[in-house]
Amino acid sequence: MRFVVDQDYHIHSKLSSCSSDPGQTPERILKYAEDNNLKRLVLTDHFWDETVKGASDWYKPQDFAHIMSSRPLPQSEKVRFFFGCETELDKHLTLGISKARMEEMDFIIIPTTHLHMDNFTIDESDMPGIERRRELWSERFLAVLNMDLPFRKIGIAHMTCSLMAPAAWEDHLAILDGISDETFKKVFTKAAQVGVGIELNFPYLKYTEAERPRVLRPYRLAKECGCKFYFGSDAHHPGELDPCVEQFEAIVDALDLQESDKFHFEYEI
Numbered sequence: 001m002r003f004v005v006d007q008d009y010h011i012h013s014k015l016s017s018c019s020s021d022p023g024q025t026p027e028r029i030l031k032y033a034e035d036n037n038l039k040r041l042v043l044t045d046h047f048w049d050e051t052v053k054g055a056s057d058w059y060k061p062q063d064f065a066h067i068m069s070s071r072p073l074p075q076s077e078k079v080r081f082f083f084g085c086e087t088e089l090d091k092h093l094t095l096g097i098s099k100a101r102m103e104e105m106d107f108i109i110i111p112t113t114h115l116h117m118d119n120f121t122i123d124e125s126d127m128p129g130i131e132r133r134r135e136l137w138s139e140r141f142l143a144v145l146n147m148d149l150p151f152r153k154i155g156i157a158h159m160t161c162s163l164m165a166p167a168a169w170e171d172h173l174a175i176l177d178g179i180s181d182e183t184f185k186k187v188f189t190k191a192a193q194v195g196v197g198i199e200l201n202f203p204y205l206k207y208t209e210a211e212r213p214r215v216l217r218p219y220r221l222a223k224e225c226g227c228k229f230y231f232g233s234d235a236h237h238p239g240e241l242d243p244c245v246e247q248f249e250a251i252v253d254a255l256d257l258q259e260s261d262k263f264h265f266e267y268e269i
Contacts, residue, residue, distance in 0.1 A: 003229075003257035005248045008033065009042040009265075010086065010109055010157060010201055010232025011241075015067055016045045017058060019236040026073050026081070032241040033079040040080050042107045043070060044232075047085035048096035055096065056120040059088060064101060082106035086157060088114065091123045093143045102150060107265050109199065109232070111157040112140040113164040133165050134175045138183055145190045152266040155197035155230060160215050173214050184218055188225035197263035198222050201232040204251050212254070219255055228263035229255075 014024045026043060033041050045067045048059035073081040084107035087097040095110065102108060115122045115133055122136070141156065165171035191198065200219070207215055223229075231251075233244035251257075 001259045003252045006039040009230045012236045021237045023238045036245045042082045042084040044084045044086040049101045109155045109157040113161040116163040116166045151194045151196040158201040184221045188222040192226035197230045198227045199232045230263040
C-alpha cells in the first residue's frame with residue numbers, strides 16, 4: 001500500500017525564535033492538519049535544556065519553561081497533536097537535552113546538518129571547507145546513533161538540508177555528491193538497527209530535474225538499508241503550511257514509498 005501522507009512531525013510555533021510569528025499558533029497549526037486530512041502532528045519548537053551546559057546566546061531563551069508555555073495543545077476528533085522539540089547538536093557533539101527532559105517529550109528531532117551556526121555547531125577551523133563539512137555529515141550523524149537515546153521516539157531532521165553549507169545552493173549538493181554509497185550505507189544500516197526515524201523534509205519541488213537525483217540518492221539508499229521515514233514541514237509561518245502536502249506527495253512518488261516504510265514513534269503503537 002502506498003505511503004499515506006497523514007503526518008507532520010516537524011513544525012515550529014511562534015515560540016521558536018526563528019519564527020516569532022504571532023500567527024503561527026498551535027490552533028492555526030491544528031487547522032492546517034484538519035484542512036489537509038492529517039491525523040498526527042508534533043510541535044517541535046527549538047529547545048536547549050537549561051540543565052545542559054553550552055547553550056548559545058540564541059538558544060538560552062528557548063528553555064523548558066519557554067516551550068512548555070504552548071501546553072496544553074489543542075486537539076480535535078480528527079487530529080492527535082503531540083508535544084515535542086527540536087534540540088541541537090553542538091560542535092563538541094553535546095546534545096542539548098537531558099534524559100529527564102526526553103521523558104517529557106512525545107517526540108524529539110535532532111538536526112545533524114545545522115552547520116550554519118558559526119562556532120556553535122561548527123568549529124571556526126572547519127567553517128570554510130566543503131571537504132570537512134562532508135566529513136562532518138557522517139561524523140555527526142554517527143555520533144547521535146552511538147548515543148544512549150530512546151530512538152523509538154527520535155527523528156533525524158532534514159539530513160540533506162542546505163544549511164550544511166549555506167554559502168551557496170550548489171554546495172550542499174556537492175557535499176552529498178562526494179559521500180560514497182558505502183559511507184551512506186554504513187550510516188543508514190546503523191540508523192535502521194537502532195530504529196531512529198529519518199525525516200523527509202527537503203524542497204523537492206524547488207530542485208531542477210538535474211538536481212533531484214542528487215538529493216534523492218541518500219533517501220533511496222536509506223530505504224534500501226531498511227530505514228523508516230516520516231514527514232516534516234519545518235514550517236515557521238502560516239503561509240508555509242498548506243503547500244507542504246503537495247511536496248510530501250511528490251516525495252512519496254519519487255521514492256516509491258509504501259506504508260511499510262513509515263516510521264511510527266512509540267506513542268502511536
